[in-house]
Amino acid sequence: MLNVKQITKMIDNRMILDKVSFQVSAGVIVGLVGRNGTGKTTLLRTIMGILDPEGGTIEFEGKSVHNFPETKQQMLYVPDSPEAIHMYTPDECARLYQAIYPKFDHNNYETLMERFELPRRKKIRTFSKGMKALVSLILAFSTRVSLILLDEPTNGIDPIVKKQVLSMIVEESAERQVSFIISTHQLEELERIADQIIMMKNGGVEVQTSIMDTEERFAKVQVVFSGEAPQELLNLPRIYLLGQVGRVYTLLIEDETDKTLNEIKEVKPLLLEKLPVDLEDLFIMKLGGGKHV
Amino acid sequence: MFNKALWIKEWKQNGLLWLMPILAFFGVTSTRLSYVMDSENSKLMNLKMFQEQGADSFYLATNNTYGTIIMLVVFLCWLGVNQIGAERKNLMNDFTFSLPYKRWEIYLNKFTVGFVTLAASLVIATIIDMAIVLFSPFGMFFSPSIHIYEAVVCLSILTAFYSSLLLVGTMTGGSSMQLLLTIIFNLFPVLFAGLVLYFVEVNFGAENFLPNMDFGNMFMMLYSTPFLMYLGHIYPEFSVIPVILYSVVCLGLGTFLYNRSKLENNGKMLLFAKLETIFHFGVTICFALLGGMFAVVVSEETILHYYIGFIIFGLLAFFGFNYIKKVRFKG
Missing domain, CATH: 3.30.70.250 (Malonyl-CoA ACP transacylase, ACP-binding)
Structure with missing residues (x-):
């Protein structure tokens, strides 16, 4: 599904990503861990085509993400802070996502919004940190894409909702074969849900292993x-x-x-x-x- | 080319776009409305005056193209900066670039949103303006071609400015730098020509040198930005072709650069390292020339003071730029 091949990225003459390679298959949850500043977010942004790599390629279903951005109809990136959707209400954002992602499931969106009792017509910027994270995740799940990249997804979410979110991730992965790349410092969460762990050090992959x-x-x-x-x-x-x-x-x-x-x-x-x-x-x-x- | 999702995003992101038709309406109609709404006595006096002077004098007296352009330029500055520069300071840029669209498509949709709103605003305002004149006591002077001429001038000048603003946005790392460089770009030819002429005058003497200069080329350079093209034209000989060409070149260059955006440099003065060298050289030269001029004006002395000012300002600009190019700005 996703094939990251020898990606290098330099920022301010510093090597942030150094020949990073790995593959992600369908329905797999990958945990991306590393100390602060090791290039995890840069890697996610490069995979999504936000940053251009100096070397290497990122292919989704055999097509370069950078050369064929339409492949991103099957990919979604949820950053650690959903600043980009602050000015929207959840319903407005759902309408936008519906225009972007052809398989957007509005029923699923409505069901999840009701399940978590989130207001649908209030600006997202007025939400608490946890509510913002939750709305971003609900919207992401409703897009019905095949690969979701999450940057610190459970930041600010209370333990009860966190448990529900993690089980939603596992459900999506098991039932619909959605793959996840989750960058987080919450190692105990990853232990419970991840199939694969990628540990990054100094811009490179230090360890790639499965929990087993x-x-x-x-x-x-x-x-x-x-x-x-x-x-x-x-x-x-x-x-x-x-x-x-x-x-x-x-x-x-x-x-x-x-x-x-x-x-x-x-x-x-x-x-x-x-x-x-x-x-x-x-x-x-x-x-x-x-x-x- | 039209992309519904990108239009929804742009309209939401630039929530004040609805103000543009209102501004265009006030800009285009305000002067004529004031004549129409004047007291009956004044209206009769004006009517008599225009009848004596001819229909053109009515339109000359009530023309508010400058006002419309200035009003809408301020609004377009906000729009262009919000569309490109302001995106760079939050995660909006990440969101935009993570969408399943080509970057040129994103850029052209940004431009189209602004251009279509501007064109629609001016068309509506012009139709209302025509109706105001036609159904007023000044209806006898009604000339649709002058209304159309004014609308075309406004639209072409403003489109050219807007495309230059977006182009500068593709090179700069934030909103303040985008705005600053747009202003400099739009006035650069005149300012630079002034500095060069002063340099020539101090070093060679105006009387020896200026008669040999090709003023035709000099004016071509002076009128190379939309505002200057407008300021330099003689009514009604305004030609839209250079202005359209200017817009097309800016749009083409902007698309080229936006395709190659280096988001990791957001917040810096410039996004591209290669451009830094050109800017470094240009800024140093301009400040050196300015320093020379400043030294002579202040000291009222001649060539030695000119070069002292030239070197001091040049060095300050050289090292200042060296420092600024590494800084990340918040705005």
Whole structure:
């Protein structure tokens, strides 16, 4: 469906995107994560044809998005702040979207607006932050496009509505094969809904993995060593120190997990406990938040 | 070419467009209305005067083309800046460029929205104006061709200005810079010619140099912007062809540049790095010439002071531009 090939983008003589490549298939939810300023929003804007890349191509259904903007009838970008539609009422905006996106589903729009009890004839600029985000999402879902790019979609939404929004995303993806690329810092949300995770660092893709892959490739353990911590072991490149409290070490092991666990067992630790790996651990390990032993 | 979605968007984004017909109405009809609504005595006196002087004198006395142009230029400034420059300061530009349309299509629809509203406003105002004259005591002077002439002059000059305003918007990174550069562009030939003539006068002496100059070419340059074309014409010899050509060139260039918009430079003075070099050179030269002129006018001295002013202003402009080109403006 979407094929991002070797995209490079420079802004103010700084490489913001450096040969970014990935693919998104139909009905897949992709989580785009990275520290602030790593180029996530620039990537979304480039995919949507808002910015022109210096190199590489972005193809949707085999057609270049930049050369054939009509392909964007099947794509929609929801920025983190819907400033562009502030002057509209939701109904006016729905009329505009109806003129742009031929498959716009007005019944779906009306149903969702009623479900979330949102006013339809008040200017969007008068809405709270959460309401604005919700209206943008409802409009996006009603366009019936095949790919939706969301930049921080749950910012400002209360936990109850957030849960509903996330389940709507999963529903759309499962029932209508809509794909999503979601840029967010809410890692626990992504863990629940994303099929794939793309981690960006310094403008490039640092890791591209699925949640299932993560469970297979990584192991998280809590260890208490009997004496001094064995530095030789901790210095192995596949072992990352996530945290240390006194003699309690929390480690993340990448690849060859069984072999590494055996090596740890050989030094006879007082405690060796396996913990579930979460996305945040991976984020800290890969994107420089933690300290490599 | 007409795109319903883009028209809806432009009308919504430029919510005051409905004001244009009202402004056009006041601009076109105000002077004639004031004559028609004058006291009976004044009306009789004016009628007698115009009868003695001929029908043309009625139209000359009641012509408000300048007023109409000035009024609508101010409105078009707001419109053009709102359509291009103001889009750059919020996420509206992202929204526009994320739509499934080619950029040239977006640009031409922006232009068409403004042009069609302007043309419709002037046509309606002119029809009302004709009716006012026709059904008034001054109906005996009624000449449809003069009304049409005035409408064509207004429409062509304003369209040319509007297309230049949009063109400048495709190069600049924000509304204030778009407005500033449009004003400079529209007056540039006269200002630049003035600076060059002063340079020639100081360095070579006007009496030695000016007689050899080709004034034909000089005037061609002077009348190279819509306002100057209008100011320089002699009634009723206004030719719309250069004005239409000017509009077409601006529109073509604007479409070309809008297609290549670099949104990542929004907020900067200019969107294109290649243009910065040209502007840097131009601004430095103009300020240097201005500095030289200023130094001579203030000191009432001659060539040495001219070059001191020339160098100081030139250097200030050179380094000032170097600084400004990196700054991101909010407006």
